Amino acid sequence: MSLLDDARKRINEVDAQMADLFEQRMQAVEDVIRYKVEHQMDVLDTGREKDVLKRNMGLIKQDKYKDSYLAFMEDMLKISKDYQKSVIYHDTVGYQGVQGAFSHIASEKVFPYRKKRNFASFEDVFQAVCQNEIAYGVIPFENSFTGEVGEVLDLLLRYDVYIQQIYDLKISQNLLGVKGATLQDIKQVYSKDQAIYQSKQFLEGRGYELIPYPNTALAAEYVAKQNDKTKAAIAAKENAELYGLDILAEDINTSEQNTTRFIIIGKKLVKEGNRFSMIFTAKHEAGALVKAMEVISKHGFNMESIKSRSIKNKPWAYYFYVEIDGNLQDTKVVELLMEMNEVCEDVKLLGAYTKESRDEK
Numbered sequence: 001m002s003l004l005d006d007a008r009k010r011i012n013e014v015d016a017q018m019a020d021l022f023e024q025r026m027q028a029v030e031d032v033i034r035y036k037v038e039h040q041m042d043v044l045d046t047g048r049e050k051d052v053l054k055r056n057m058g059l060i061k062q063d064k065y066k067d068s069y070l071a072f073m074e075d076m077l078k079i080s081k082d083y084q085k086s087v088i089y090h091d092t093v094g095y096q097g098v099q100g101a102f103s104h105i106a107s108e109k110v111f112p113y114r115k116k117r118n119f120a121s122f123e124d125v126f127q128a129v130c131q132n133e134i135a136y137g138v139i140p141f142e143n144s145f146t147g148e149v150g151e152v153l154d155l156l157l158r159y160d161v162y163i164q165q166i167y168d169l170k171i172s173q174n175l176l177g178v179k180g181a182t183l184q185d186i187k188q189v190y191s192k193d194q195a196i197y198q199s200k201q202f203l204e205g206r207g208y209e210l211i212p213y214p215n216t217a218l219a220a221e222y223v224a225k226q227n228d229k230t231k232a233a234i235a236a237k238e239n240a241e242l243y244g245l246d247i248l249a250e251d252i253n254t255s256e257q258n259t260t261r262f263i264i265i266g267k268k269l270v271k272e273g274n275r276f277s278m279i280f281t282a283k284h285e286a287g288a289l290v291k292a293m294e295v296i297s298k299h300g301f302n303m304e305s306i307k308s309r310s311i312k313n314k315p316w317a318y319y320f321y322v323e324i325d326g327n328l329q330d331t332k333v334v335e336l337l338m339e340m341n342e343v344c345e346d347v348k349l350l351g352a353y354t355k356e357s358r359d360e361k
């Protein structure tokens with residue numbers, strides 16, 4: 001037996017023992033999870049980690065291996081925490097904003113039985129998905145009235161998450177007042193500027209004082225707290241129940257077609273679906289964008305949407321977001337992605353999902 005064969009035989013034996021020990025360690029971690037959930041403790045315990053590292057480093061006899069072992073142990077701790085989070089938060093859905101906001105309503109529609117957690121910003125939701133603190137994020141992507149949410153495209157470019165599903169929520173604005181109030185009582189109306197704008201026709205000629213508020217759900221909460229019959233909020237119907245308000249006027253928004261498309265993001269690429277999205281940056285040469293478009297059409301794909309955004313920190317450079325009809329499991333798509341990689345500077349697959357055809361709607 002050669003030296004190499006012999007060494008590999010020994011490595012195999014050690015690996016077998018380590019696999020067994022790894023499972024034993026994770027089994028203990030399962031009990032830690034049970035305890036932490038019961039006592040509502042955080043996954044991370046820095047004090048304990050310091051102890052673990054110190055004690056285990058002391059077990060390494062040869063100095064030359066210490067750095068490598070430290071890296072190994074740090075990875076082990078990360079693996080342990082990631083696993084704990086994936087078990088503890090597997091059914092948690094995150095959204096940006098307060099309860100009653102449209103993102104919250106969309107989360108309830110898509111995941112009625114899962115726990116919800118709200119975050120201050122879209123970026124916080126993306127980060128929480130990446131760090132396994134939530135299983136899914138529900139994020140507004142574009143509105144039929146006001147257009148795309150550009151910041152979300154930038155976040156899709158930067159974070160390692162995938163679009164797994166889309167959901168179209170019909171946005172309806174309503175005038176909500178405190179219990180017993182009538183339309184005649186109202187003097188002041190609070191809401192987000194966009195909601196006021198969308199309800200312009202209804203508001204015209206009524207003489208209400210229109211007061212902008214950071215968002216519709218907060219406006220509803222404010223009116224409920226004031227408990228004043230002269231104050232009303234424009235918000236989704238769901239806020240009436242949430243904050244104990246009456247619906248004084250229903251569906252007061254001008255456009256009946258006002259719909260917001262939400263994307264459901266997660267850490268895994270789900271390959272099923274009849275549509276997929278990608279982001280690419282064209283090479284800095286004449287005709288680069290045309291080449292990319294040609295690749296898409298050459299393979300016979302139907303491009304449903306294209307958007308461009310400027311690249312931060314790179315003046316006058318742009319990236320492109322495209323939505324294409326097709327199934328990621330189809331070999332034709334694999335070929336398309338390979339060729340796009342050749343003609344573009346960067347290509348990022350954003351995920352696959354199912355889009356109902358327009359006729360079905």
Ligand SMILES: C=C(O[C@@H]1C=C(C(=O)O)C=C[C@H]1O)C(=O)O
Binds near residue numbers: 029043
């Ligand atoms: C397992 C635990 O959770 C985390 C992971 C640790 C580990 O895998 O050793 C140590 C401390 C915690 O940050 C624990 O609290 O004991």
